């Protein structure tokens with residue numbers, strides 16, 4: 037039986053308190069079932085918004101939408117923790133649009149009623165697009181602007197001179213516009229903080245304080261994130277909310293709802309290069325993949341390393357101009373690239389201080405680390421870059437943590453780029469055991485020194501969300517046959533080659549830059565110098581023999597399958613719990629065994645029933 041939620045109803049979570057646990061459980065399950073049937077229309081939204089939602093193919097609201105939208109429509113402040121990819125954007129955008137539309141029925145004076153703050157420029161772009169989509173059938177009544185483009189102050193001013201109903205921005209840019217008088221928050225009604233924990237972290241605190249002082253009284257505040265620590269919740273409550281309703285939905289996702297399979301691979305520093313080469317060259321994972329590395333140099337290094345084997349990938353990092361970054365994301369979502377190598381610098385900058393405090397295990401030096409990090413953030417890099425938070429990468433088959441992040445919350449956000457909106461996905465993370473750290477200098481990286489400790493935190497944090505990580509072991513024996521190829525490739529990717537690749541990429545961006553187009557028209561000699569430099573640049577030595585995997589390296593059964601041409605994807609798939617195998621890799625692996633490719637036993641690298649990339 038369906039029931040329309042009306043404005044005075046308690047949200048369904050509060051229903052179902054009885055004396056007997058069994059009855060309580062039954063009733064709760066019934067309510068949950070009823071709730072799942074709720075439609076967007078029953079949430080009490082404007083028909084034009086419902087039309088837009090239908091156009092996007094949303095049949096029913098997700099859990100977070102069912103819970104948060106009625107509260108927001110009642111005018112309550114909401115502090116919401118819900119897992120990645122669960123539909124939080126619509127949960128906060130729709131009530132803001134509903135508010136604007138409702139007001140416009142009686143009052144048409146132009147003013148900015150909604151401010152949505154996000155931590156990165158990529159996310160601002162995405163949220164702005166979502167607003168455009170949700171207001172497709174009321175575009176005359178709702179206008180929105182984003183303040184994160186690389187445009188001059190004059191252009192930004194003229195954008196704001198039209199008094200958009202909703203503004204999407206990072207805190208820094210919003211404050212800059214308020215300070216310059218271009219943006220007025222005098223009549224603001226709705227404030228949203230997406231990725232609230234990050235928006236309020238120390239990189240943005242000054243801007244947030246300034247903004248909070250510019251807000252009129254009675255602004256309704258919504259804050260969302262997949263990760264909010266209790267200390268952060270207190271800060272959030274204190275700064276912006278009057279008396280917020282806390283929705284902690286992470287625990288409501290049952291293990292049976294889980295569509296994400298998580299593995300970790302404990303291995304040596306050079307082995308992760310070898311395993312990654314095998315995973316991508318032998319297509320052990322099929323479909324779009326996102327690989328996270330710790331820093332910019334590493335992203336180029338891995339890209340050049342893959343190029344040695346003809347594995348194509350593209351790069352995302354904070355040095356690239358925002359327009360390029362957005363284009364890369366769009367093209368990936370359109371299926372043009374299969375692999376993105378993203379450097380998650382923010383994760384390394386913010387580290388795990390807060391989590392350490394939360395767990396009472398801070399190792400000291402926090403302030404110093406902060407200062408150092410702040411210093412590091414200066415320079416050419418865009419501090420408002422980030423792809424692990426909030427970006428709705430479409431259909432990502434797997435997230436690979438080539439370098440483990442330094443905090444459990446970074447991990448949650450990174451792996452949240454796959455298994456979104458009810459889809460399935462895999463996360464694979466490389467973990468360097470303490471005794472193997474620093475043993476292979478050329479591939480060693482500082483951020484991995486504490487991998488095992490971080491893994492323990494990750495396991496605890498995931499358990500709180502009814503999720504688990506399983507160990508995964510690769511066959512050492514079969515990997516060894518490929519090691520010399522890996523070493524050849526690593527040797528070719530020299531520091532000079534990495535530096536050149538980095539400058540070449542920036543040079544390309546300059547050549548493509550719309551802003552510099554005019555300058556180049558007036559100075560053609562400069563343009564030809566830039567092009568010439570690009571051609572002369574030192575490239576990583578190309579080694580033809582690495583491009584293909586020779587048959588003799590593959591076990592017999594793999595050759596048979598390859599010639600049949602019928603085998604493609606070798607999925608990572610768990611076997612029954614009782615069929616454990618002794619992991620060969622590292623000598624003492626206790627990983628599970630895996631059913632591979634339609635019932636074959638053993639892990640993918642053991643069976644090798646795979647198709648080579650042409």
Ligand SMILES: Nc1ncnc2c1ncn2[C@@H]1O[C@H](COP(=O)(O)OP(=O)(O)OP(=O)(O)O)[C@@H](O)[C@H]1O
Nearest residue numbers: 094096097098120121122123124125126426428457
């Ligand atoms: N009701 C719905 N039905 C079907 N798909 C939906 C629904 N709501 C949202 N989606 C889709 O789910 C995907 C994830 O949504 P969204 O980006 O809002 O997640 P999120 O919770 O904000 O994730 P993150 O924590 O990573 O920011 C999007 O592709 C969106 O279009």
